[in-house]
Amino acid sequence: MLKEERQNYILDKIREKNKVKSNELAIELNVSEDxxxxxxxxxxxxxxxxxxxxxxxxxxxxxxxxxxxxxxxxENKIKLAKKAISLLKDGQVIIMSxxxxxxxxxxxxxxxxxxxxxxxxxxxxxxxTEHPSIEVFIIGGKINKKxxxxxGVNVIKILSKIKADIxxxxxxxxxxxxxxxxxxxEVSFVKRxxxxxxxxxxxxxxxxxxxxxxxxxxxxxxEIHKIITDLDPDDPKLHPYIKRGxxxx
Amino acid sequence: MLKEERQNYILDKIREKNKVKSNELAIELNVSEDxxxxxxxxxxxxxxxxxxxxxxxxxxxxxxxxxxxxxxxxENKIKLAKKAISLLKDGQVIIMSxxxxxxxxxxxxxxxxxxxxxxxxxxxxxxxTEHPSIEVFIIGGKINKKxxxxxGVNVIKILSKIKADIxxxxxxxxxxxxxxxxxxxEVSFVKRxxxxxxxxxxxxxxxxxxxxxxxxxxxxxxEIHKIITDLDPDDPKLHPYIKRGxxxx
DNA sequence: ATATAATTTGCGAATTTTTGCAGGGTTTTT
DNA sequence: AAAAACCCTGCAAAAATTCGCAAATTATAT
Numbered sequence: 001m002l003k004e005e006r007q008n009y010i011l012d013k014i015r016e017k018n019k020v021k022s023n024e025l026a027i028e029l030n031v032s033e034d035x036x037x038x039x040x041x042x043x044x045x046x047x048x049x050x051x052x053x054x055x056x057x058x059x060x061x062x063x064x065x066x067x068x069x070x071x072x073x074x075e076n077k078i079k080l081a082k083k084a085i086s087l088l089k090d091g092q093v094i095i096m097s098x099x100x101x102x103x104x105x106x107x108x109x110x111x112x113x114x115x116x117x118x119x120x121x122x123x124x125x126x127x128x129t130e131h132p133s134i135e136v137f138i139i140g141g142k143i144n145k146k147x148x149x150x151x152g153v154n155v156i157k158i159l160s161k162i163k164a165d166i167x168x169x170x171x172x173x174x175x176x177x178x179x180x181x182x183x184x185x186e187v188s189f190v191k192r193x194x195x196x197x198x199x200x201x202x203x204x205x206x207x208x209x210x211x212x213x214x215x216x217x218x219x220x221x222x223e224i225h226k227i228i229t230d231l232d233p234d235d236p237k238l239h240p241y242i243k244r245g246x247x248x249x
Numbered sequence: 250m251l252k253e254e255r256q257n258y259i260l261d262k263i264r265e266k267n268k269v270k271s272n273e274l275a276i277e278l279n280v281s282e283d284x285x286x287x288x289x290x291x292x293x294x295x296x297x298x299x300x301x302x303x304x305x306x307x308x309x310x311x312x313x314x315x316x317x318x319x320x321x322x323x324e325n326k327i328k329l330a331k332k333a334i335s336l337l338k339d340g341q342v343i344i345m346s347x348x349x350x351x352x353x354x355x356x357x358x359x360x361x362x363x364x365x366x367x368x369x370x371x372x373x374x375x376x377x378t379e380h381p382s383i384e385v386f387i388i389g390g391k392i393n394k395k396x397x398x399x400x401g402v403n404v405i406k407i408l409s410k411i412k413a414d415i416x417x418x419x420x421x422x423x424x425x426x427x428x429x430x431x432x433x434x435e436v437s438f439v440k441r442x443x444x445x446x447x448x449x450x451x452x453x454x455x456x457x458x459x460x461x462x463x464x465x466x467x468x469x470x471x472e473i474h475k476i477i478t479d480l481d482p483d484d485p486k487l488h489p490y491i492k493r494g495x496x497x498x
Numbered sequence: 499a500t501a502t503a504a505t506t507t508g509c510g511a512a513t514t515t516t517t518g519c520a521g522g523g524t525t526t527t528t
Numbered sequence: 529a530a531a532a533a534c535c536c537t538g539c540a541a542a543a544a545t546t547c548g549c550a551a552a553t554t555a556t557a558t
Contacts (some may be wrong), residue, residue, distance in 0.1 A: 002302045003516070005268055018318035022534080032518050037535070052533065053525065061319050063397075064350075064372055070310045072296035102313075111339050121313055122378070122387070128396040138371070140389025140398060140407065145378040148312070150387060158389065250556095252506070271544075283539065286545070302515060453526050 002030065007039050014049055014058045021055040023183065033202060064126060066107075071100045076206055076230035081105035083228050083249045084168060084204060090114045094163040095194045096124055098187070099151040099170030101204045114232045118162055118192060120150045144186060151186035159193045167198030169224070171205045173214035176240055181214040188216035195219055202226045210237055221246060250278065263298055263307050269305035289355040292407050313375060315356075320349045325455055325479035330354035332477050332498045333453060339363045341414040344443045344467060345373055347436070348419030350453045352376060358383065367411055369399045369439060393435060400435035408442045416447030418473070420454045422463035425489055428470045430463040437465035444468055449477045459486055470495060 004028055013020050022040065026033040044051035050059050068074060079103045088094070091114060096102045098121035106127045111113070113133065117126050120139040128136040139158050141150035169191060173181035179205060182188040195201050201224045210229065221244055228249045231238060238248050255278055262269050268453035271289065275282040293300035299308050311359060317323065330353045337343070340363060345351045351465035355376045358364070362382065368374050368387040377385040388407050418440060422430035429452060431437040444450050450473040459478065470493055477498045487497050 002303050002306070004299075004306055008306075015314065016317045033382060033466070033534085034519080034536095035517060038517085039315055044477070058316070058318060060316060063315060063352075064315055064375070065357055067310060067312060067314050069299075072308065095328060100368050103312075122371060122375050125392060126313065126375065126397070128360070129371070129392055129397060136392040138387065140387050140399070140403075143272075143374060143378055143385040145385070148378060150389070163399075171256055177318060180253045185256060282544080283546095284507060284510080287507085 001031075003039070005104060006031070006035075007043060008035075008245070010039060010043065010056075011048060014056060018058050019055060023054075024078055025055075029150070034116045043233065054148065061243060064237075066103075066123075066127065068219045070239070072099075073206055074104065077101045077104045080204060080206065080228055080230045082093065083107050084202065085109060086112055086249075087166060087200075087202065087226075088115065092116070093163070094118070095167040095198055097121065097170045097191060098124065098147055098171075099207065102168055102170045103169060105204070106131075118159075118164065120149075120155055120159075122148045128212050144184070147184060147187060149187065151243070153189060155190055156193045159190065159197055162197045164194075164198040166200045167194050169195065169201060169218075171209060172204045173209060173212045174203060174205050174227070175211055175213045175223075176221065176244065178213040178217065180218040181212045182216045182218050185216055188218055188224070191218050200225050202228060205229045207237065250280075252288070255280070256292060259285075259288055259292065259305075260297060263305060264309075267307045268304060272303075272306075276473075281357045281404045303338050311379075313353075315372070315376065320353070322455055322457070323349075323353065326350045326353045327386075329453060329455065329477055329479045330357050333451065334358060335468070335498075336415060336449075336451065337362055337364065342412070343367070343406070344416040344444060344447055345418065346370065346419045346440060347373065347396055347420075348453075350455060351417055351419045353382075354417060354453070367408075367413065369404055369408075371397045371399075393433070395458065396433060396436060398436060398439070400439060402487070404439055405442045408439065408446055408470040411446045413443075416443050416445065418450060418452045418467075420452045420460045422456060422458060423452060423454050423461055423470075423476070424462045425470065425493065427462040429467040429468065429473065431467050432463045432467045434465055437467055444472060449474050451477060454478045455479050456486065460484055 005048060013168055015044045022033050022036045040051050040056045043049045049056045081144050085108055089150045093116045096119040103124055106124050109131055111132055116135045117128055118137045125136055125138040128134050139155050141152045141155040144151050171180055182191060203224045205227055207229050226247045227241055233248050242248050271282050271285045274285045289300050289305045298305045324433050333354050340461045342365045345368045352373055355373050358380055360381055363385045364375055366447055367386045372389040374385055386491040388404050390398055390401040394399050404440055421432045431440060452473045454476055456478050475496045475498060476490055482497050491497050
């Protein structure tokens with residue numbers, strides 16, 4: 001059994017029972033108590049559990065807990081999100097698409113900012129509810145289980161009536177010629193409308209997506225106002241985009 | 250065997266077993282462990298798997314994880330939810346309110362049941378997305394951060410247009426004289442409408458809520474068709490409700 | 499088809515990670 | 529206060545990993 005596998009087992013057990021005992025785990029997992037203790041100490045050090053004499057306890061009392069480790073390239077996404085947050089001002093109306101970059105963004109919004117946020121992503125809506133001064137609206141509709149977003153004509157109808165200051169567009173493909181492109185068919189419709197409803201379109205792009213194209217076209221490069229990446233704004237990879245007149249942060 | 254072929258094999262195995270070990274793969278695929286490690290590193294670099302010491306794990310873990318142990322009285326809620334599930338049949342349209350009882354219910358729905366579920370609760374919508382054959386619709390609107398449900402006129406407008414077979418009503422107060430009552434002001438409006446839209450109104454009541462009243466009235470006892478509790482159906486506490494003509498499961 | 503370039507693979511040696519154990523200290527229980 | 533259970537440290541063995549390099553394979557160009 002792999003170490004991480006064992007630690008996941010421990011975390012699951014704590015989620016369910018609220019506590020674990022070292023001696024029991026040692027037997028269940030067929031390793032020495034020393035190993036269990038080392039596991040518990042590591043998990044505790046990462047803030048995932050609370051180590052106590054004889055075992056460990058759950059730390060969180062939230063009904064749903066977001067799982068950091070599943071996010072690919074999280075460090076870069078955080079770096080990117082921090083830049084995006086500098087655009088926010090009190091009183092603004094924001095539209096956010098789905099995706100883990102926007103999810104990180106929504107975790108990092110300063111507590112004192114007062115915003116109104118529309119989103120069609122379940123995880124993002126969920127995350128935003130933890131913020132004390134954001135009014136969160138989720139746009140209803142049929143849920144796409146894979147992306148955890150709502151899709152369909154109703155989503156489009158509602159989005160098209162919104163007037164937003166900024167739209168944060170999680171981007172799955174961006175290219176000089178093809179513009180912004182998207183993996184999901186249904187989602188592509190929704191994204192086009194959210195762009196149309198926003199004064200300021202901000203494309204959030206992790207650098208691995210630069211110069212890639214996906215199946216469904218969303219919009220031309222000149223329809224977006226800003227690109228934010230995890231790279232330094234004067235990284236050579238971004239030069240061609242700047243030349244095309246897009247502001248790059 | 251081509252490299253790509255080998256990597257697909259690895260991905261398939263991870264999809265199936267959720268983990269792989271380098272040494273096992275080396276034997277299965279008849280290549281050196283070095284090659285396997287290089288494969289795993291490449292796949293991991295592309296975000297397809299998570300490389301760990303000794304092998305790799307699936308990245309397709311849940312973004313949000315639900316903390317079972319935070320639910321009060323969970324055992325009873327599960328007992329109750331199991332009874333509720335016996336009412337479900339293929340092809341039905343269901344409306345579910347919020348609350349942890351309905352959340353447990355949504356976790357327990359058998360995988361093969363085909364349903365259409367409308368809900369205005371974020372956690373329940375989230376949970377239902379894990380079910381393979383349920384079409385999930387979330388009703389959009391402003392989110393009440395405490396209850397994690399949407400509220401407002403739009404929710405009511407949409408709910409009133411739905412025609413559902415069953416409505417599962419999480420119940421915060423039930424009483425012979427006062428009928429069903431609710432803690433939340435905004436939520437009380439929504440619940441009244443969901444009752445009106447359903448052929449069959451099922452009140453889910455944990456026994457500690459029996460004979461209690463909350464601030465906002467929802468409906469009279471005779472407007473609900475079934476009461477489901479964690480108690481035995483012929484528990485004396487339930488006799489008065491049966492006498493009043495409500496079916497008790 | 500042949501030569502050339504590029505990629506992929508396996509190997510050995512050095513390094514790192516993981517694990518169990520022994521010893522001695524600390525906390526909890528009796 | 530003694531006994532038991534638990535915890536930490538350092539250590540050593542086993543397993544896994546990394547790295548450079550050369551051989552083998554595959555791709556590309558002529």
